[in-house]
Amino acid sequence: xxxxxxxxxxxxxxxxxxxxxxxxxxxxxxxxxxxxxxxxxxxxxxxxxxxxxxxxxxxxxxxxxxxxxxxxxxxxxxxxxxxxxxxxxxxxxxxxxxxxxxxxxxxxxxxxxxxxxxxxxxxxxxxxxxxxxxxxxxxxxxxxxxxxxxxxxxxxxxxxxxxxxxxxxxxxxxxxxxxxxxxxxxxxxxxxxxxxxxxxxxxxxxxxxxxxxxxxxxxxx
Amino acid sequence: xxxxxxxxxxxxxxxxxxxxxxxxxxxxxxxxxxxxxxxxxxxxxxxxxxxxxxxxxxxxxxxxxxxxxxxxxxxxxxxxxxxxxxxxxxxxxxxxxxxxxxxxxxxxxxxxxxxxxxxxxxxxxxxxxxxxxxxxxxxxxxxxxxxxxxxxxxxxxxxxxxxxxxxxxxxxxxxxxxxxxxxxxxxxxxxxxxxxxxxxxxxxxxxxxxxxxxxxxxxxx
Numbered sequence: 001x002x003x004x005x006x007x008x009x010x011x012x013x014x015x016x017x018x019x020x021x022x023x024x025x026x027x028x029x030x031x032x033x034x035x036x037x038x039x040x041x042x043x044x045x046x047x048x049x050x051x052x053x054x055x056x057x058x059x060x061x062x063x064x065x066x067x068x069x070x071x072x073x074x075x076x077x078x079x080x081x082x083x084x085x086x087x088x089x090x091x092x093x094x095x096x097x098x099x100x101x102x103x104x105x106x107x108x109x110x111x112x113x114x115x116x117x118x119x120x121x122x123x124x125x126x127x128x129x130x131x132x133x134x135x136x137x138x139x140x141x142x143x144x145x146x147x148x149x150x151x152x153x154x155x156x157x158x159x160x161x162x163x164x165x166x167x168x169x170x171x172x173x174x175x176x177x178x179x180x181x182x183x184x185x186x187x188x189x190x191x192x193x194x195x196x197x198x199x200x201x202x203x204x205x206x207x208x209x210x211x212x213x214x215x216x217x218x219x220x221x
Numbered sequence: 222x223x224x225x226x227x228x229x230x231x232x233x234x235x236x237x238x239x240x241x242x243x244x245x246x247x248x249x250x251x252x253x254x255x256x257x258x259x260x261x262x263x264x265x266x267x268x269x270x271x272x273x274x275x276x277x278x279x280x281x282x283x284x285x286x287x288x289x290x291x292x293x294x295x296x297x298x299x300x301x302x303x304x305x306x307x308x309x310x311x312x313x314x315x316x317x318x319x320x321x322x323x324x325x326x327x328x329x330x331x332x333x334x335x336x337x338x339x340x341x342x343x344x345x346x347x348x349x350x351x352x353x354x355x356x357x358x359x360x361x362x363x364x365x366x367x368x369x370x371x372x373x374x375x376x377x378x379x380x381x382x383x384x385x386x387x388x389x390x391x392x393x394x395x396x397x398x399x400x401x402x403x404x405x406x407x408x409x410x411x412x413x414x415x416x417x418x419x420x421x422x423x424x425x426x427x428x429x430x431x432x433x434x435x436x437x438x439x440x441x442x
Contacts (some may be wrong), residue, residue: 010267015290027237035309035410038259038269045230046269047261049305051327069236074256084270088256091355093433096363097347100354100374102256106272126318133321134312140403142317170420178331182361183427184420187436189256191309194415199405201390206404212314215408 003005010110011163020166030164031056031085032106032220035133039063040082041074051091054083055125055132056220061109061157062116062125075113083109083157094171095180103167103186110161116154119146125154129205135219136211191217231331232384242385250387251307252277253441256354256412256424261303262286262295275304276346276353277441282378282404283337283346285292293374296334304330304378312408315392316401324388324407331382337375340367346375357432412438 005011005072014018021027037054050071054063061083065072075081085106085107092101115152116122123144130138144152193215197209225243226232234241258275258404261338271292275284286293296302303410306328313322325358335344351359365373392405396416417429 007383010269019285034280035312036307037327038261038270038272038307040259040261040270040303040424041264042266042268043231045263046301046331048231048331049259049261049270050247050302050331051259051307051309051325052306053323066236080267082261082268082270084259084272086257086259086272091353091436093358093417094442096366096369097359100351100358100362102274104257104272110267110269117301127223130318130321134314134408137314137321138318140270140402141315141321142398142401144318148277148317148319170358171420174414177363178422179424180363181424182363182428183429184423185429185432185433186418187355187433188415189412190415193408194411197391197407197409198312201399202405203400203402204293208401208404208406209376211321212404212406 003074005162008161011108011161013165015162019165019167027054027107027164030087030091030105033087033219034085037085038187039071039081041071041075045159053129053133055129057125057128059159061159062129062154062156064126064129066153067153070219072155074155076154077110078114081111081113081157082133088189090189092171093184093187095177095182095184096174099171099173101167101171105160105164107164109157111157111160113155113157117157118136119149122149122152122154132218134215136209140209176210195209226383228384229382232329232382234384234386236287240386240388242387243366247435248328248383248385249277249307251326254308254439255306258304258306259290262292262300264295269274274354276350278336278346278349282380285347285350285373285375288372288374293376296376297336297374299333299335301333302334302378309410311410312406313392314408316394316398316403316405320392320394322388326385326387328383328385330378330380332379334376334379338379342371343373343375349359353439355432355436361430369415409436
């Protein structure tokens, strides 16, 4: 397998091409650090963009939800879809308004989804999904019953047509603006967890697990 | 003006309708707390979802960028668009895999964009955009030159067809699962800033401004 996704007309980063990447590892890493993607699909010519949890396993993105979800019912018909994952890494504060920017990493995946119907495979994906969000959780919780698996629609979106776009580093000002006495730099941003809030109906001796008390974001599957 | 957005067939929250809201204040507040939206548009039947900075002013969302941007060049033609803003507020850790969820607040805005071409109006929107991202910044920085304004495309998306979807609170488990000795609760998540990183070419006496050192997220315009 090639180290890169073959850029297509649709995934080629045209605006600021130096920010584009088609490297498989780069794309995977960005995907693996995300909690939600924004899924795009079209109904009667109108695009809809809906946030949803996902996990990457190998070269596939999986999403899941209720069989009653309009998003999933639309996507399972094999219509064109777009899944986008974005990390906002910082505000880029330049000396001029024009050069203000954002440090970010994003991935766009284009394709069509297929339904995962085999119960064992669905269970395996829900396992990967849960451990992607919070590693260690799956082995402690009650696993899906056959009926719950039936009530869960799982869709697979192959990662074949994909690209990443990344901005890092300091502001890039016009040369004459560097003389201005304006503070400039980057304000780093990150998603952080605060103390877990225990459910009011905990059974006795249900201690906060270390993976929740020391949560450090999602994991690769 | 009504306190609510009239729900349409396209914005009615059908799946878990109790999570839906059409309240103007609720929609505005969610929009005002966001740094980026995910903008959806369609090219040759293929949906694209692209992250971009935005600001709400009154009943309009504004986005901006280079006139070379495919996204903006597509949207300025007045094609159907969807702007979605999502805040991930926490992981909801239930006793069963099936009832795991996420606390979140999201807004979906459907509509078509128009170009803002008047230079003073564009400047005003860039002012609002900058102060939305980081209040206090605009008055310190060099403002856009006429040429920079020409090189900035500003689009307006009216907030007319919009809805919010919100989940809050603890996990909701099946009654028999409450007896399980599994820790359950919510892991709150939030975007936080760490120490600003000064640009290596700061002019002398360029102190870190208080709005950057004590950054607490975006503001309403």
